[in-house]
Structure formats: structure tokens, C-alpha cells
Amino acid sequence: AQSVTQLDSHVSVSEGTPVLLRCNYSSSYSPSLFWYVQHPNKGLQLLLKYTSAATLVKGINGFEAEFKKSETSFHLTKPSAHMSDAAEYFCVVNGGSNYKLTFGKGTLLTVNP
Amino acid sequence: EAQVTQNPRYLITVTGKKLTVTCSQNMNHEYMSWYRQDPGLGLRQIYYSMNVEVTDKGDVPEGYKVSRKEKRNFPLILESPSPNQTSLYFCASSLVVDHSYEQYFGPGTRLTVT
Numbered sequence: 001a002q003s004v005t006q007l008d009s010h011v012s013v014s015e016g017t018p019v020l021l022r023c024n025y026s027s028s029y030s031p032s033l034f035w036y037v038q039h040p041n042k043g044l045q046l047l048l049k050y051t052s053a054a055t056l057v058k059g060i061n062g063f064e065a066e067f068k069k070s071e072t073s074f075h076l077t078k079p080s081a082h083m084s085d086a087a088e089y090f091c092v093v094n095g096g097s098n099y100k101l102t103f104g105k106g107t108l109l110t111v112n113p
Numbered sequence: 114e115a116q117v118t119q120n121p122r123y124l125i126t127v128t129g130k131k132l133t134v135t136c137s138q139n140m141n142h143e144y145m146s147w148y149r150q151d152p153g154l155g156l157r158q159i160y161y162s163m164n165v166e167v168t169d170k171g172d173v174p175e176g177y178k179v180s181r182k183e184k185r186n187f188p189l190i191l192e193s194p195s196p197n198q199t200s201l202y203f204c205a206s207s208l209v210v211d212h213s214y215e216q217y218f219g220p221g222t223r224l225t226v227t
Contacts, residue, residue: 009153034216043203043218044156089156100171101146101216105155 002027004093006104014112019063020022021107023091026072033074034092035065038106044090050074061085086111115140117219119204125225126194134189134222136204140165145187146171146216148180149200156203162187163209194226 007022019068025031036045048059055067061084065076091104117138126132138145148162148171158171162181176198178190187206191198201223204215 035215043220044205044216045218046215049215100161100169101158102172103148103156103158106154 002031002093002100002102004091004104006089006091006107008107009105010108010110012110012112013081015083016080019076019081021076021089021091021108021109023074023076023104024072025074025091025093027093031095033065033067034094035059035063035074035076035097037087037091038089038090039087040095047076047089081109081111083111083113085109115217116208117204117217119222120142120221121222122220123223125227127227128195128202129193132194132224133193134169134202134204134224136187136189137185138187138206138217138221139185140206140208140217141184141205142208142217143184144209145181147177147187148169148203148205149198150203151172158190159173159174159202171197196226197225198224200224 003022003026004026033050036044037047040042047063048057050057058064062083063078067074088106090106094101120135125136143164146154147159150156155174160176160179162168165181165184168179201221203221204219
């Protein structure tokens, strides 16, 4: 069995300040983990993925995430928020042999000027 | 251009009238999947397919059918739609390499069942 919990449904930051979006997972197997972004009225785009290589993963647009097995976490960070980062972000886990994907419920990021 | 296409993009229908939402990808991906997105619930997987003639249930398969007769196509069938199937639907595809794969999403189909 596998599950994903995004700890905040809504995060609000000021432009130029750091972003932290939190994700915890559970999995019976060594997981693959992903972060996707969805801008308003758009489809989903992959930000970054962890697949048992380096635990610190760099993605597009300055985002990165760190896989911490001991904490079962995969938090998404960015040093300095930009207005264009305002979107909904989804953490996704694939932790089994059947390629089933489980999405978190999403975190809405608001960036204030 | 590598892409996943869905048709129609918008559909309003009535309860009980069978409908099909098509999904096609041009990247020769083995894996295809359907999701529904509802406010506050994120994306939930309906069905997925590992390859031609290989499909399996996701988290919310009730009321839906799929088929995978060709590698590029993965239609979603609602035999008797009900209002609780009103949602935003996404199709996605990916390669499959050691559980490590990036999903490419279609633009979405907004379905309203009255």
C-alpha cells in the first residue's frame, strides 16, 4: 500500500522569500517520488523526480527537493519565490511493483507582491 | 511535437447517455493512465495500462471502462454516466524504466453530467 500526505493545502509567501511545500509518503517498497505543478486552467507539468539516485533532486525553475528516508519526506523548496510560481503543486508516489501512482491532494501556492 | 491529446475538451451530457473520451499519444509510450481531478481531492487514478491489452484498476474505477487495443490510444468509456462523474479528466502517458518514469499529461477534458 502507498499514500501521500501534503501537509499544507495552502501556502502563501511574499515574492523573493523562500518556498517550502511539505510532502510525506508511505510505501511498502522503495518509492519513486515526483512533484508536479499545475497552473490555473492548465495541465500538469513535471517539476522534478526522485528515483533512488541522488537524494537532493534539482528540477526546473529553481525548485529542488530532498528525499529523506528516515523521515519519509520529500519536501519541495525554492530559495526565492517569483510571481509566476503561483500554482497548485502535487506530490506523487509510486511505491509498488504495479506502477500505480498515488497523488497528494495538492498545495496551492500564493505569491504576494 | 511530442504530445498527449484528448477529445473532446469539454462535454456536457445527460445521465445514462454512453460517452467515450479519447486519448492518444505519439511518443510510443508503454504506460497510459486516466485520472479525475476534483476540488480538494487532487488527482485520483481511474485506470492504467502497462501496454497493449494490459489494463488495471486505479483508485476509483467504478463506473468507468477502458481498452488498450493499440499502443497509442487509451479511450475512457462511461457506459451510463451519472452526475457524480462530473469532473476534470486527464490522460497521461510515460515510458516505463525501473519504476522511474515521467508522466506526460493531456490538456484535460471537462465533463458535466446533468
